[in-house]
Amino acid sequence: MTALTAQDVGVTLLERQVVDGVSLSVPAGTWLTLVGPNGAGKSTLLRAVSGAVAHSGTIAFDGVEVARLRSRERARLVAVVPQDPTRPEGMTVLDYVLLGRTPYIPYLGTESAEDLAMAGELLDTLELRSLSHRLVTELSGGEFQRSVLARALSQQAPVLLLDEPTSSLDLGHAQQVLELVDELRASRGLTVVSALHDLTTAGQFADHLVLLADGRVVAQGSAQEVLTEELISAHYGARVRVLTDPQGGVVVVPLRPGRSVREIGGVA
């Protein structure tokens, strides 16, 4: 169980302030989701949290600053599903998933039987076992994305950063993957920070939503507080209708001029 705090975090890329004065607090075992338009700084903020990019301000795990951690310690604490991961040439799915065991393998050592067993378990969980000997360069987008998640989960880190982890998944697999992450959050107390484009899904799976625009936090809170027609229209430039279902869930429906959403039954 590890809590994450960010205080006044800034990131400058190419002399441009891409993340500016962001403060967040993610209690251990909760799920925070970043939403915001393209270029808002979601990925950059996640990269700062994972230590991949230099930042100002402080980012700390249970009070330990990320910049102070050695990369090995950091990799045991934080696992990352990048938005646009590299597909290494000539590497099988199994070997790719085993890369996640690197922080536990001695510097010049190799995988143990336990590492292999854990990779096998994750291959089963993510329906990848029958693909385990295929090259990652020969997978469909969704198959590869599940391999990336399996690699991240095999790191067994208490903090999981997911940057658009379902962008290539079909509806069913997207739900299953997010349910799996939520189950792990509940059972193992994982702390999850994700960036999601699908606002309805974001509202369904997050304890706390943060809306970023131009590198700043413009709104945060529950789905009802953040996913409003005004905020979405102001920051995404999108025409949407926000509906609330009786259980308190929020549904964001894109609109086209001249077409009504009244026909969407059972919600409004």
Added chain:
Amino acid sequence: MTPVSSAAATGPDTAAHALRPVRLPRRWLVASLAILLAAVLLGLTVGPAGLPLRGVLTEIVGLVPGVHLDGGLDDRQAAVLWQLRAPRVVLGLVVGAMLALAGAGYQGVFRNPLADPYLLGVAAGAGLGATFAIVSGGNRVLVPLAAFAGGVLGVAATYALGRGVGGRSTNSLILAGVAVAAFLTAVQTFVNQRNVDSLREVYGWILGRLLTAGWDEVLTVLPYIAVSAAVLLAHRRLLDVLSVGPDEAGTLGVPAARVRLVVVLAATLGTAAAVSVSGLIGFVGIVVPHIVRMLAGSSYRIVLPLAAALGATFLVVADLVARTVVSPGELPVGVVTAFVGAPFFTLVLRSARRTW
């Protein structure tokens, strides 16, 4: 999708999909050691003074302490074997293995299948360093050190220039290497023009040769090469991790910049040591790892050990060709490796274009 809590390895298709992580395939290891052995025996027996295979084998077995065999070679033949052939073959083994390992190491850290000591300015730098050492007429023991210093400077200049012009793109790195190599070679030519009396020695060195004056040169470079080769081989898994790129490798707990530095230093040290005694032998570092990738797989856990064995074989055979085709004269071995390597390089380029 089964819940995470359910036990491992109980899925219906488990048996059909036993997990086989990447390993050095035993058959390729055995095969490469077998051809290596054959090349060594060929290298020891073939030459202007042919030696009987049986006698050579008897001599080799006789090296084992406590074993005394008759029917070996006569004194003159034994002298040819131990004073001429054996040091030369061992030097070929060591240099060939080192150049192939260094090439594979550079390819791994720069994530570019065309990275090699020659394209990164290492060899040109080492050549310039060695030229200075030879021209200044000092102790020959300084030649490897000067070659090493030059090699490190060459790769550092390439790296700095490549980053300066094109960020992390590997193509800009290769282009920078070409520029650095051209510059260093120009300086070397200038130095040679001013020191015509040592031109012959420098020229002979540049073309690459495994001429030795016995075991001294072998023993001079062996420590450097042993350390470099051990360091490179030890990093084989980490080079696989680096194949996802420096940022992702970092999130997996591998400090990419540090690993890159260690591997580049080891590869440069080994290359410079090899080059300092053998001269500039091109294409081993690029041809050999590629053959291994095409045959056995592209994991560095496969490429590094097999490239070492195959590189050693390649150079021993190339040297055999170099000293027999124009007998009683000799071709520089660098000419032979380039003769095979240059056309191969073009082939690699053609097939690699698809993935770029």
